[in-house]
Amino acid sequence: MNDKAQLHTLEGLGAAVLMTLTILTITQSTMIVTPQNELAIDVHLEQISSDALTVLDRNPVDSDQYNLTECIASWDMTEASYPDNMTGNLDELDAGLQYLLPDTLYNVDLAYIENGDLKVDNAIIRGPAGKNSVVTRHFVTLTNETVSEMGGSWNLGETELRVVEVRLTAWEV
Amino acid sequence: MMDDKGQIAVDFLLGISLFLIALTFTVQFIPGMFMSGSAGESSLDYTAYRTATVLVEDTGWWGNSTSSGTDWEEHPGNVMRIGLAVDDDLSSKLTNSPNIISRKKTLQMMNVDKTTFIEMLGLYNNVDDTLFAYGYNISFTQDGNVLMLNNTSIIRGQIVPEYKETTKITRIVLMEKGTIASFTGDDLTSELVNTATINITGPFVENITIQICDLNFTGLSPMFLNASLDGTTLIQPSNYTVCKIDGWEKSSFNGSLSSPTDVLSFNFDKELFSSSSEYRLDLEFRNVTLPTPGPPFIDYNDWNSTHYEPAYLVVEVWE
Numbered sequence: 001m002n003d004k005a006q007l008h009t010l011e012g013l014g015a016a017v018l019m020t021l022t023i024l025t026i027t028q029s030t031m032i033v034t035p036q037n038e039l040a041i042d043v044h045l046e047q048i049s050s051d052a053l054t055v056l057d058r059n060p061v062d063s064d065q066y067n068l069t070e071c072i073a074s075w076d077m078t079e080a081s082y083p084d085n086m087t088g089n090l091d092e093l094d095a096g097l098q099y100l101l102p103d104t105l106y107n108v109d110l111a112y113i114e115n116g117d118l119k120v121d122n123a124i125i126r127g128p129a130g131k132n133s134v135v136t137r138h139f140v141t142l143t144n145e146t147v148s149e150m151g152g153s154w155n156l157g158e159t160e161l162r163v164v165e166v167r168l169t170a171w172e173v
Numbered sequence: 174m175m176d177d178k179g180q181i182a183v184d185f186l187l188g189i190s191l192f193l194i195a196l197t198f199t200v201q202f203i204p205g206m207f208m209s210g211s212a213g214e215s216s217l218d219y220t221a222y223r224t225a226t227v228l229v230e231d232t233g234w235w236g237n238s239t240s241s242g243t244d245w246e247e248h249p250g251n252v253m254r255i256g257l258a259v260d261d262d263l264s265s266k267l268t269n270s271p272n273i274i275s276r277k278k279t280l281q282m283m284n285v286d287k288t289t290f291i292e293m294l295g296l297y298n299n300v301d302d303t304l305f306a307y308g309y310n311i312s313f314t315q316d317g318n319v320l321m322l323n324n325t326s327i328i329r330g331q332i333v334p335e336y337k338e339t340t341k342i343t344r345i346v347l348m349e350k351g352t353i354a355s356f357t358g359d360d361l362t363s364e365l366v367n368t369a370t371i372n373i374t375g376p377f378v379e380n381i382t383i384q385i386c387d388l389n390f391t392g393l394s395p396m397f398l399n400a401s402l403d404g405t406t407l408i409q410p411s412n413y414t415v416c417k418i419d420g421w422e423k424s425s426f427n428g429s430l431s432s433p434t435d436v437l438s439f440n441f442d443k444e445l446f447s448s449s450s451e452y453r454l455d456l457e458f459r460n461v462t463l464p465t466p467g468p469p470f471i472d473y474n475d476w477n478s479t480h481y482e483p484a485y486l487v488v489e490v491w492e
Binding site: 028029040043044047048051052054055058059065092095096098099100 | 218222229266270271272273340342343344345346347420421422481483
């Protein structure tokens with residue numbers, strides 16, 4: 001048998017420890033990925049839109065404003081149209097976004113899987129998206145309980161969970 | 174016999190050395206080949222972005238030879254990183270609540286000395302081993318004004334120079350601001366006609382907020398008349414302010430209630446409840462029924478929860 005250049009038991013052990021330590025260090029440390037200079041303006045808009053969705057979703061349940069999950073749960077599933085019916089029945093969400101993102105226009109799309117097909121619906125249309133628009137995403141999970149509490153028309157089964165991707169396309173005016 | 178296990182072939186050694194020398198040569202002699210960003214731009218974008226991200230998404234960290242944790246605000250002498258996100262697990266460096274800002278950490282940030290602050294947040298440039306601190310201005314704002322916590326304006330750094338190029342990053346956060354209790358008209362207890370009575374036990378570290386919605390109207394032009402504490406009528410705006418809340422917007426309130434769905438928000442000065450005793454707060458209305466009789470009266474301290482308000486973190490950096 002040719003046993004040249006084999007990894008010996010001790011060396012193997014050493015290598016395994018090194019790899020494990022590396023993975024542990026990486027997963028335990030706080031990582032910040034800084035964007036490139038050219039993208040600074042886009043990044044700023046993307047960051048602040050992503051913040052808006054996070055803050056909307058973090059909003060405590062017992063506060064006066066509905067949080068993102070509650071807003072989405074209340075949707076009547078009627079797609080918005082421009083310019084007659086820009087926000088559908090998602091006035092609450094629209095008010096929140098307008099408050100948190102002044103001087104910014106946005107569209108909101110909802111993407112979800114229904115009967116095995118991916119559906120993408122326009123929920124809020126504030127205008128045709130500009131050239132420099134950015135997209136941020138946030139996921140919410142709907143249950144039949146939240147939907148019926150909020151009076152939405154999602155039509156979920158008693159134990160069904162539906163994950164909805166909220167896509168926010170934002171651009172500056 | 175010679176042991177020939179685990180040897181590197183000389184050919185390979187020669188090959189890889191040549192390759193490495195060539196690579197180093199290329200990198201050294203073609204400047205800008207591996208640099209990102211365009212000419213004329215500095216690393217200020219990175220610095221502003223990083224500073225804002227660390228403050229909003231990190232909990233901070235402290236440590237000494239024996240223990241460590243994310244509650245650096247309790248151990249300002251051993252702080253290793255400054256971050257403002259609230260945290261429920263002190264031993265893990267990660268947080269489940271980015272963008273939610275801790276009031277205590279924010280106040281402690283105001284006390285960190287300048288050198289440590291610049292060092293912790295990396296607000297300096299390293300040129301030939303000499304450190305140059307950047308100019309910076311870090312503040313929390315709300316409705317266009319600098320946010321106040323515990324009578325302190327939350328702003329650090331210098332005034333932004335007018336004739337210099339600066340880099341600015343804004344982040345949206347939820348700031349922890351005192352406590353809030355929300356009542357409906359049916360929750361409120363009443364002894365005197367048209368008057369809601371709430372028991373409040375002090376002291377508080379921040380102003381307290383009481384929100385009232387779904388009041389039952391009985392006649393024409395229902396109104397909020399006045400608030401009194403232990404029989405003394407309180408004065409607006411030095412003792413308290415009141416406004417109407419419509420979704421995310423606050424609007425001014427002149428006393429007259431137009432619809433039962435109006436949400437009233439009262440903000441009482443914390444100095445009113447300075448001792449640790451029970452205070453009786455009376456809110457007098459006109460043409461409003463409060464169906465729940467008292468005493469016992471409803472207790473603010475049983476109903477309250479932490480109050481979060483949206484605010485902006487603005488980080489501005491310049492050379």
